Amino acid sequence: MxxxxxxxxxxxxxxxxxxxxxxxxxxxxxxxxxxxxxxxxxxxxxxxxxxxxxxxxxxxxxxxxxxxxxxxxxxxxxxxxxxxxxxxxxxxxxxxxxxxxxxxxxxxxxxxxxxxxxxxxxxxxxxxxxxxxxxxxxxxxxxxxxxxxxxxxxxxxxxxxxxxxxxxxxxxxxxxxxxxxxxxxxxxxxxxxxxxxxxxxxxxxxxxxxxxxIDYKEYEKYNSVKKNMNDICYLGRIDDYVGFDILIPSLALIKKILPGIRMHVIGGSVVGIEKYRNLAKQNNVEDNIKFYGYVPKMEDAYNIMSHCALGLALYKPVKDNVSMYTNPGKPKEYIKVGLPVLLTKGGPEIGQEIAKYNAGVEVDFDKEKVTDAIIKIISDNNIYVKLQSGVKRYALKEDxxxxxxxxxxxxxxxxxxx
CATH class of the missing domain: 3.40.50.2000 (Glycogen Phosphorylase B;)
Structure with missing residues (x-):
């Protein structure tokens, strides 16, 4: 050629x-x-x-x-x-x-x-x-x-x-x-x-x-959207390998401290959504979680996420989790819309990189640790402002x-x- x-x-x-x-x-x-x-x-x-x-x-x-x-x-x-x-x-x-x-x-x-x-x-x-x-x-x-x-x-x-x-x-x-x-x-x-x-x-x-x-111009656009500090979000497939077995029980604990907490879940199959919707009911948080299912237009997904305060990427650090061997795109999608990321210690290497830039926080794959981290990030303005600065630096690096x-x-x- x-x-x-x-x-x-x-x-x-x-x-x-x-x-x-x-x-x-x-x-x-x-x-x-x-x-x-x-x-x-x-x-x-x-x-x-x-x-x-x-x-x-x-x-x-x-x-x-x-x-x-x-x-x-x-x-x-x-x-x-x-x-x-x-x-x-x-x-x-x-x-x-x-x-x-x-x-x-x-x-x-x-x-x-x-x-x-x-x-x-x-x-x-x-x-x-x-x-x-x-x-x-x-x-x-x-x-x-x-x-x-x-x-x-x-x-x-x-x-x-x-x-x-x-x-x-x-x-x-x-x-x-x-x-x-x-x-x-x-x-x-x-x-x-x-x-x-x-x-x-x-x-x-x-x-x-x-x-x-990350397109830095898009980061600037979405980052200008006002964040609702009670809202957190997740994008992608939904199963235990991305932490839903601890996320929903964690949401129940957060609700005791922050009654207005709301989690937006974008993606997942009909069967998967039904499973975790039932788990949400068991934990009495069905009104605190919204399942959007498959969203055909990514722009719609970005618009939903851009109003949230935190993106969740809790990859389960186990051998049979295929995400452990890849460079997952989910964390960068959160940063693109101006969100710091909560990641799992021992998860994919991108977690260490994002934490190094202070664009996110790594936490143990544990219900109580996840609960404490989410409450701290969205409740402490000093911590959140510093994370936002890290998000900007990381977005520039990945332009x-x-x-x-x-x-x-x-x-x-x-x-x-x-």
Whole structure:
């Protein structure tokens, strides 16, 4: 690919509006250096008796074609997962048929499924160069008796569901291996490369670049929003691995000191929300917690969070928590909207980095310690002002305009060699 003129890129994701694509798109649009097309495939998530199809393609001129369906599907969750993956493959080609461009210079696939699709599209001649963005690891099926993809419930059928869950994980391994057939592997973190290497997956060409950054201009916008000191928030999947087993009981303790405390929870599946809504009722805090579920537009999520005072990122420090091996984006999403972060000691390395800048606080994964930390942060104005200063310093350090220039400079070198 010797031509270094204005290139065409297809970027395939399951979640639109979140890193790294949101910053990738913003940087390219501001520099007007690329014809960018984006495909957003449906997020595969369990939902009772329904299959949700929310997909679109946005071409290089900004024209958008949507596929939005909510189908009645009265079968078990594991079948919903399987059917959605198959449907997503066909939806990909339906969306591609909606635009004029039939071949791209570069295709980038995010997640294992996206990486596998990028490889397939390269093989059938739909691009010159393909990239797999590898931003996560996979669970070890032997490390826990719990299900990772399917809901956990204690019943006679639990071993069967664990078996199905293990098969879903093995499918992810196969997709991941296919992704390694791409021309370049873009690792979101050095740890991910090391983990894959232990599994026998080696990249012929690679770039290690976090991609989960902060647009300082957006930080300034959201930071100017007045914070409600009684409101705390959480963004992302909801399960015990992100601390919900201690967060909700902790909320009950905080309520005794701060009756007006309110937690905003953005994300999570219908099944997961039902589980923790019941836990909230058991702890008498159902009126102090609001579950928004899946929020399609990240701007809406940012607007909700920007009115809060604190972001929660309580990763459970255990071996079978896949977030321990990655560079999670959640803490930086909080900082982007001007919030200090409460993190777990012994969690992902980003916690130590944020604490070093005093943009957040690390705490033991313990109900009482979490309770004390939250009360202290949102009640003591001196502490909060100092944390806000740290948030600003960290946002400046992670500004996209500094880091993406270096990323594209390195990518350009690889493309010229190709």
């Amino acid at each position: 010797k031509n270094v003129g204005k290139r065409s890129i297809l970027y395939i994701v399951n979640f639109y509006g979140s890193p790294p694509l949101n910053y990738f798109e913003k940087y390219l649009n501001e520099n007007k250096s690329t014809y960018l097309t984006i495909i957003k495939l449906p997020a595969v998530r369990p939902s009772k008796n329904r299959i949700n199809i929310d997909a679109f393609i946005k071409d290089e001129k900004g024209n958008k074609h949507n596929i939005d369906l909510n189908l009645f599907f009265p079968l078990p969750n594991f079948l919903v997962f399987m059917v959605q993956y198959v449907l997503n493959f066909f939806i990909l080609f339906i969306l591609l048929s909606k635009i004029k461009r039939k071949k791209f210079n570069i295709i980038i696939g995010e997640t294992n499924f996206g990486g596998a699709n990028a490889y397939i599209l390269k093989k059938i001649g739909r691009c010159d160069f393909s990239i797999y963005f590898n931003g996560d690891i996979l669970p070890d099926t032997q490390s826990s008796n719990k299900c990772f993809f399917l809901p956990n419930n204690e019943s006679f059928f639990s071993p069967f569901f664990k078996f199905i869950d293990s098969m879903l994980i093995m499918t992810q391994y196969l997709l991941r291996k296919m992704g390694y057939g791409n021309d370049l592997i873009w690792f979101g973190d050095k740890k991910i490369e090391e983990w894959d290497s232990k599994k026998g997956l080696e990249a012929h060409n690679k770039i290690i670049f976090h991609g989960i950054l 996209i305009n500094i880091h993406f220039k270096e990323f594209f400079k390195n990518l350009e070198k690889l493309l010229i060699k190709h």
